[in-house]
Amino acid sequence: MYKIPNLVYANEKGEIFDHPELKMAVRSGPYDFIPYETELIRLPKSSRLYFMPHTHPVAYDENKANMIEFKEGFAVSVFLSPGFLRLFLPAYRKTKDYTMPLFAYTAVGYLDGHFVVLAIQVDNISKWDPANYDFSCNFDKQVDEFIKNAPENRLYNQLRKCATEYHCTAAKNVFYPRWECPIPTSPACNSACVGCISLQASECCPSPQDRISFAPTAEEIAEVAIRHGERAKDPLVSFGQGCEGDPCLAADNIAKAVKIIKRENPNLTVNFNSNCSIPDNVAKVLDAGVDSVRVSLNSVIESTYNAYYRPRTYKFQDVxxxxxxxxxxxxFLQLNLLTFPGVNDRASETSALLDFVEEYKVDLIQMRNLNIDAELLLSSLQLKPDEIHGIKNMMKLIKKRHPEIQFGYFNRMKKDFHAHSGFPDLRQPKKGKSHI
Ligand code: SF4
Ligand code: SF4
Structure with missing residues (x-):
């Protein structure tokens, strides 16, 4: 008999408990469910629990075989370790009308002495485990030391801010120096995403980072990339790592920089992550010699895309x-699929994605948790009711029709573009077994 995990809730001091009788409920889109045993895993290492103010959790009452609102506590969510994709949201009701910060809210329960979540590992996390990064002020000294020996370059000052104030792990890599180096280039964007993490209208939720306020020159960009290529272990450089504007609007400088980088170090992997909204500009960076392009989207259905991206000066057809x-x-063509349970796994979305992958021979889909308040997203999308397959089933359907496709979460060096990481494991556990 399947044991449903206990409800996890918090008190007003933020202390977290499991309930002795009530059970965990989860949410997908607007619907509350009892969690599936086969999708439960132990809370991944380096994940962190936090409580959700102004909410009550929804729980399953086994005695009444009913969902109830538990009014004596707050709902609890998890920041999953990077590389893990959430499969379900926490089930909760808001107690006041407000928009929650831009986090990837994830359901958590408690079973047999362990916290459990419904999630799947989609990439190898060895380089992105937070345990590999120094988040203390000791790291500031390392940054100071690096900057002392670096040339005058405005980008290093920006990356210092990203590494020490925003604690961006990619930016910290610059100063170790190792692995992936992000190069922010664009103060502007031509989308107005509902959940943009670098710019929000003041009446909405606060964005966690401020956009870069200047456009670095081609020479500044190339200098940072070439130095990283010379000094770092397993180096790669990426434009558009997430919280600047969109690098498509800085394509002239980027294309000039990529030509310089490729002349000096043809082996250095260069990724271009972008909304890819201006085909002529994408053509410029392709001509310059980028190795991989990651196209960001929440959907390949134009109406769902438009409702989230709110394109200002382009159309979905440009993408x-x-x-x-x-x-x-x-x-190498990657999609950065901003994933939300109950949206991307709808039957209509899955079918459109299957066709898109087939038509354009997508090499890899980065399955990224979309950070947003569920009510804000769903009210923006205004989706009609549809069958929901579940995120894991959606991935299985894609893999079945396109066995060559890869899933992932992080950018790769070009030597690894076609190497299978072993993740995700989409096999069904044997009957009566779970992944716990
Ligand atoms: S494309 Fe990126 S920078 Fe532009 S609005 Fe969307 S999230 Fe923000
Ligand atoms: S702009 Fe954002 S993603 Fe890029 S280095 Fe700065 S904090 Fe990191």
């Missing part, structure tokens, strides 16, 4: 045109 150019240039 599709860019995808065609990337394929024609035979450059």
């Amino acid at each position: 599709v045109k860019s995808v065609e150019l990337i394929k024609q240039a035979q450059v």
Whole structure:
């Protein structure tokens, strides 16, 4: 008999408990469910629990076989370790009308002495485990030391801010120096995403980072990339890592910089992560020699895309045109699929994605948790009711029809573009067994 995990809740001091009788409930889109045993895993190492103010958790009452609102505590969520994709949201009701901060809210329960979540590991986390990063002020000294020996370059000052104030792990890599180096380039964007993490209208939720306020020159960009390529272990450089504007609007400088980088160090992997909204600009960076392009989108259905991205000066068809150019240039094509349970796993979304992957021969889908308040997202999308497959089933359907496709979470060096990481494990556990 399947034991449903206990409800986890918090008191007003933020102390976290498991309930002796009530059971965990989870949410997908607007619907509350009892969790599936086969999707439970132990809370991944380096994940962190936090409580959700102004909420009550929804719980399953086994005696009444009913969902109830538990009014004596607050709902609890988890920051999952990087590389893990959430499968379900916490089930909760808000006690006041407000928009929650831009986090990837994830359901958590308690079973047989362990916290459990519904999530799946989609990539190898060895380089992105938070345990590999120094978040203390000791790291400031390492940054100071690095900057003392670095050339005058405004980008290093920006990256110092990203590494020491925002605690961006990618930016910290610059100063170790090792692995992936992010290069913010664009103060502007031509989308107005509902959950943009670098710019929010003041009446909405606060964005966690401020955008870069200047456009670095091609020479500044190339200098940071070339130094990283010379000094770092397993180096790669990436434009558009998430919380600047969109690098498509800085394509002239980026293309010039990539030509310099490739002349000096042809082996250095260069990724371009972007909304890919301006095909002519995407063509410029392709011509310059980028190795991989990661196209960010929440959906390949135009109406769902428009409702979230709110494109200002382009159309979804421009993104599709860019995808065609990337394929024609035979450059590694990745999607950055902003994933939300109950949205991307709808039957209509899954079917459209299957067709898109087939038509454009997508090489890899980065399954990224979309950080947003569920009510804000769902009210923006205004989706009609549809069958929900579940995120894991959606991935299985894609893998079944396109066995060559890879899933992941992080950018890779080009030597690893086609190497299988072993994740995710989409096999069904044997009957009566779970992944716990
Ligand atoms: S594309 Fe990126 S920078 Fe532009 S609005 Fe969306 S999240 Fe923000
Ligand atoms: S702009 Fe954002 S993603 Fe890029 S280095 Fe700074 S904090 Fe990190």
